[in-house]
Amino acid sequence: MLLLDVRDRVKSAGRIAVHDLSIDLNISPADTRSMLDHWVTKGCLRKLPAGSICKGSCRSCAPDSIELYEWIPPL
Numbered sequence: 550m551l552l553l554d555v556r557d558r559v560k561s562a563g564r565i566a567v568h569d570l571s572i573d574l575n576i577s578p579a580d581t582r583s584m585l586d587h588w589v590t591k592g593c594l595r596k597l598p599a600g601s602i603c604k605g606s607c608r609s610c611a612p613d614s615i616e617l618y619e620w621i622p623p624l
Contacts, residue, residue, distance in 0.1 A: 567616040
C-alpha cells in the first residue's frame with residue numbers, strides 16, 4: 550500500500566522532494582528513495598537533475614541540496 554501512497558502523493562503534487570515525502574509518510578529518506586526508484590523504473594516518475602527547483606516560490610532551500618522527483622503524465 551505504501552508504494553501506491555508514494556505514487557499518489559507525487560502524482561497529485563506533480564513534483565516533490567524526497568525529504569518532504571519521507572516526512573509526510575513517516576518513513577526514512579532511504580526507504581522513500583527506494584519506492585520512488587520503483588516508480589522511475591516503471592516509467593511513471595523521473596528524478597530531476599541537481600539544481601532543479603521545486604514548485605514553491607519561497608526559494609529558501611539551496612537547489613543543490615534538494616532531491617526532486619516529478620510525475621510523468623501518460624501520453
